[in-house]
Amino acid sequence: MxxxxxxxxxxxxxxxxxxxxxxxxxxxxxxxxxxxxxxxxxxxxxxxxxxxxxxxxxxxxxxxxxxxxxxxxxxxxxxxxxxxxxxxxxxxxxxxxxxxxxxxxxxxxxxxxxxxxxxxxxxxxxxxxxxxxxxxxxxxxEPRVLIANADWLKESGVRIPTPDNPWTWEEFRSIAKELSGDGRYGVAWPLKEPVSATLNLSLSTGGQMFHRGADGRVTVRFDAADEVVPRTVHDEVNTDGSASSTTLGMGGSDTLPGFFGGKYAMVPLGFSYRQQIVQQAPKGFDWQVLPAPAGADGLAQGVxxxxxxxxxxxxxxxxxxxxxxxxxxxxxxxxxxxxxxxxxxxxxxxxxxxxxxxxxxxxxxTALAAHLRSAPAQSVRGYPEWKDKVATPAFQEYYSGAIGLDELRERLVEDGNLVLARYQR
Missing domain, CATH: 3.40.190.10 (Periplasmic binding protein-like II)
Structure with missing residues (x-):
């Protein structure tokens, strides 16, 4: 029973x-x-x-x-x-x-x-x-774009880039410097979380960072093409004085009051930030969207x-x-x-x-949609740990001027490959 x-x-x-x-x-x-x-x-x-x-x-x-x-x-x-x-x-x-x-x-x-x-x-x-x-x-x-103070750019007389005729990274650095002075900056880089922005923008210069071998294993490299974007940011902050060092630890929204107040001519932001700008910009503030700078691979950008x-x-x-x-x-x-x-x-x-x-x-x-590509780290196992423990502090220290390019490369590659190896056994 x-x-x-x-x-x-x-x-x-x-x-x-x-x-x-x-x-x-x-x-x-x-x-x-x-x-x-x-x-x-x-x-x-x-x-x-x-x-x-x-x-x-x-x-x-x-x-x-x-x-x-x-x-x-x-x-x-x-x-x-x-x-x-x-x-x-x-x-x-x-x-x-x-x-x-x-x-x-x-x-x-x-x-x-x-x-x-x-x-x-x-x-x-x-x-x-x-x-x-x-x-x-x-x-x-969403592509990362430059949100610009339209009046400031117009008064300066600089060439306004379009998706068909964007600035190069060298031109962008030069124009940021030209727009700076008297306590005002040509650009504000909000890089509280610097890794995805750096890697995604680096696709325009041919940067890839992660490389998959014939055996399927992924390793980190930091080649010449990977250096262009981080070196531009570093030099704007530490050499040219065209980028504010105080914004490096900010999120995108944190830069908007200074942008509206005429402290920064341009801010690299995600395309969706336009909504906040429409809602928060003071009456009469004239802004416009510019494409991010182009490199050897044009306007390619990781998303x-x-x-x-x-x-x-x-x-x-x-x-x-x-x-x-x-x-x-x-x-x-x-x-x-x-x-x-x-x-x-x-x-x-x-x-x-x-x-x-x-x-x-x-x-x-919308004109930039055809240039958007898979972000370099999409399929990399261990990327979150590499980003949090290795890349974020290394990029933050490099952008602030605390370390140089050689040490940045060493930490990204040597420490990074140790992290990734644990996920590929």
């Missing part, structure tokens, strides 16, 4: 578990969608799209869950290990490598429709491809797009992929891009007239 009772109990539990995989008691499936949208326009756009999906799909409900960029990596790791990850995960491509290799994210290769696969360029898919699998859909991206992934443990991978496809239809992708003041990755969405206006310089940013 006892054996039969235990067997009946086990079978009952199994049946309960199986029925829960089919959804709730009413047969409906509920997908949890964790969004990292934080600007009100973006939150509103995401929530409105969730409402539209729910209105059209009675059997598959999506529950909006608010996440935070500040804590997403640790929060996701905890939820993965605890078996409580959301079904649909909003993140950035440079945060996916360890989750993908760790088996926490579903391979979307066979789950995504042909429409979505063909609409997003291969260069964008490369940001979410790890090994033979695709572990996220890249959907929003880490925002992504949508599906948890490997989700029992509803097919339905989650269908929701992602809905969310990223061209018109919807435009709505998300406008809400975040960023660029969509989709080629159809990029054609939308709303992204080609001169108002708020949308057209300048």
């Amino acid at each position: 006892r054996t039969r009772w235990i067997l009946a109990l086990v079978m009952g539990l199994l049946l309960t578990a199986c029925s829960s995989d089919d959804g709730g008691s009413d047969g409906r499936i509920t997908l949890r969608f964790q969004s990292l949208a934080w600007q009100q326009e973006s939150v509103d756009a995401n929530k409105e799209l969730v409402r539209e999906w729910n209105a059209a799909h009675r059997d598959v409900k999506v529950e909006y869950v608010q996440g935070s960029w500040d804590s997403v990596h640790d929060q996701l790791l905890t939820s993965f290990e605890g078996g409580e990850a959301p079904d649909i995960i909003h993140d950035a491509s440079d945060d996916l490598a360890d989750f993908a290799y760790g088996g926490y994210l579903a391979d979307l290769s066979e789950l995504l429709p042909a429409r979505l696969k063909s609409d997003i360029p291969q260069r964008s898919w490369e940001t979410t491809t790890f090994g033979d699998g695709i572990y996220g859909v890249p959907f929003l991206q 880490s797009p925002q992504t949508l992934s599906v948890a490997e443990d989700s029992p509803y991978k097919k339905q989650a992929a269908e929701f992602i496809d809905f969310l990223l239809r061209p018109k919807n992708m435009v709505r998300l891009a406008l809400g975040d003041w960023m660029l969509p990755t989709g080629t159809e969405a990029l054609k939308d007239a709303a992204l080609h206006t001169t108002k708020d310089d949308w057209a300048t940013g």
Whole structure:
């Protein structure tokens, strides 16, 4: 009797578990969608799209869950290990490598429709491809641009760069120096987190930093092409006096009061910072967007797009992929891009007239979309540790003038390769 009772109990539990995989008691499936949208326009756009999906799909409900960029990596790791990850995960491509290799994210290769696969360029898919699998859909991206005081530049008489005729890095340094003087600076570099900005901008000069050998192992090198951007920043701060040393420890938003107050002529920022500038700039302040300087590889620039992934443990991978496809239809992708003041990755969405206006310089940013590439560190295991423990302090000390170029190279390469080696055994 006892054996039969235990067997009946086990079978009952199994049946309960199986029925829960089919959804709730009413047969409906509920997908949890964790969004990292934080600007009100973006939150509103995401929530409105969730409402539209729910209105059209009675059997598959999506529950909006608010996440935070500040804590997403640790929060996701905890939820993965605890078996409580959301079904649909909003993140950035440079945060996916360890989750993908760790088996926490579903391979979307066979789950995504042909429409979505063909609409997003291969260069964008490369940001979410790890090994033979695709572990996220890249959907929003932003170039780093120069936000400039338009009146200051006009009065100086310097040549105004365009995407078709940008400044070189040498020209940029010269113009920053020309714009400086009397307690004012040609440029403010907000480099509280210097690594991604340095590596991504260095693609324009042919810099790569990470090199994968025939055996698949990744090593760090710091070649001549990698030196151009960091040396420009260092010399503007420590030699020319054209860049303020006080902004090196700031985030982008921290530089805006000084920018509005006429202390800096230009600030290198992500394209989405335009929203803050529109909201915060004093009345009558005239600003404009300029392309970042170009090097041997033109306007090439590394980006880490925002992504949508599906948890490997989700029992509803097919339905989650269908929701992602809905969310990223061209018109919807435009709505998300406008809400975040960023660029969509989709080629159809990029054609939308709303992204080609001169108002708020949308057209300048959209013209840069074809030059955006996968950030150098996208698929490098151990990159977060290399960045935090090796590269960030080394770049900060170099930019402040505390160490020279040779010591910077030594620390990035020798200390860096020791870190990466632990992840490639």
